[in-house]
Amino acid sequence: MSLRHIFGNSGELFRFVLQTACITHCTWEFVGDFVMCSGPSMEPTLQTNNILMTEHITPRFQRLCKGDIVIAKCPRNPKQYVCKRITGLPGDKVRGHFPGRSQVVPKGHVWLEGDNTNNSADSRVYGPVPQGLVRSRVVCRIWPLNKISSLSE
Template sequence: MSPAFNPRSDTNDYVLVEKFCLDKYRFSHGDVVVFSSPSNHKEKHIKRIIGLPGDWIGTPNLDDVLKVPEGHFWVEGDNSVSSLDSRSFGPIPLGLIRGRVTHVVWPPQRMGRVERETNQRPLSSLQDRPEFY
């Protein structure tokens, strides 16, 4: 697990990844997912889903609001200062998602369920916002 996912963790964490969610891409805001890097498919990242297809996302780095396209997710690391995420490479295609992280299984002192958190930063989910972009 990357420190950008969780500032209290390190890269030696082992996690349990549930793949049944891939059947119909059943994900929610706040889910932690493993996905292949958009630029190098051999590289895997772990980030939190901030935006689902159709959501409007405020991007503080870009000073803009954008709509997550169909077939994509907006993901961000919990440690926004050092995270390489959708703010860097844009929305990620659903096809790059490899599963949902459910538990940390190693090291023993960090063992436990990975909680879904939706209060990472304000999300603009205005499904009926007029299309003017």
Template sequence: MSTRFSRAGRWLFGSHPQSLQETATTVLKYGCLAYVVRTYGVGATFCVGPSMLPTFNSFGDIVLFEHVSAYTNRIQAGDVVIARSPQNPGNLVCKRVLGLEGDFVKVAASTYLGPARTVQVPAGHVWLQGDNALNSTDSRSYGPVPYALIEGRAFLKVWPATQASWVKRQLS
């Protein structure tokens, strides 16, 4: 008994019944590869909001980030990182690392955050702040962030294409 394939089926899977199994295996292999690259290699995210002005626009730049630096504890002060929000772990935040564990960070006075103070970053934490200090919810509001919440280090702004550039490490 022969199996009949439609024209679309022959185009997608070939004319042999074994082609369906081979195609499924190939799709599964590429799916696994994509998962590994996304989880352990490179990811992309939108950076939305005014907290990282002027580094990123407030309307939603697309940024690539790599996971290796976070997994190997190679995040440095001045890096821009993508992290889980301590206030809402379902959301990602894009902030600059101003202090690593053991560092002392000077927090400027403001009417919203209170008097000036110096904070020592505890072990296993980082101090994150937006580049736009006047309009950013960051470690000044929610305190030091556990290192485990860091997803990766932003390295390339890819959108808008006219503003594509490397994300530079800098200390504010």
């Protein structure tokens, strides 16, 4: 095997790896990805260690609806992601921080709540969440295999 042959091959391999990496990155960043969730806040809909398929197109074009389950950055800690259900869109009246007092969701924000109302740190704790923090919308659950189901309306 000549030197040229080896370099020719490795160049091709390098190109293939680079292309694959770029396509994978763009898909995960702009189209959709997989998320493993943990914690009790979305029970009984989602349990710890469920794997979800999400898409990033709906949040990008602001087509989010009430009832969608979304992945968002936690407003209190940007390194952590939370998985909650949208229960209020801008202009909606929601139950606020304090019991018995309602508040209106401001423009550009959404109101997020966990399905497990008693054990969930959500908008009732940190207030409305800017839409810029919403990363993706959950489409379906793909793991465990016996619980595969669509989670979007």
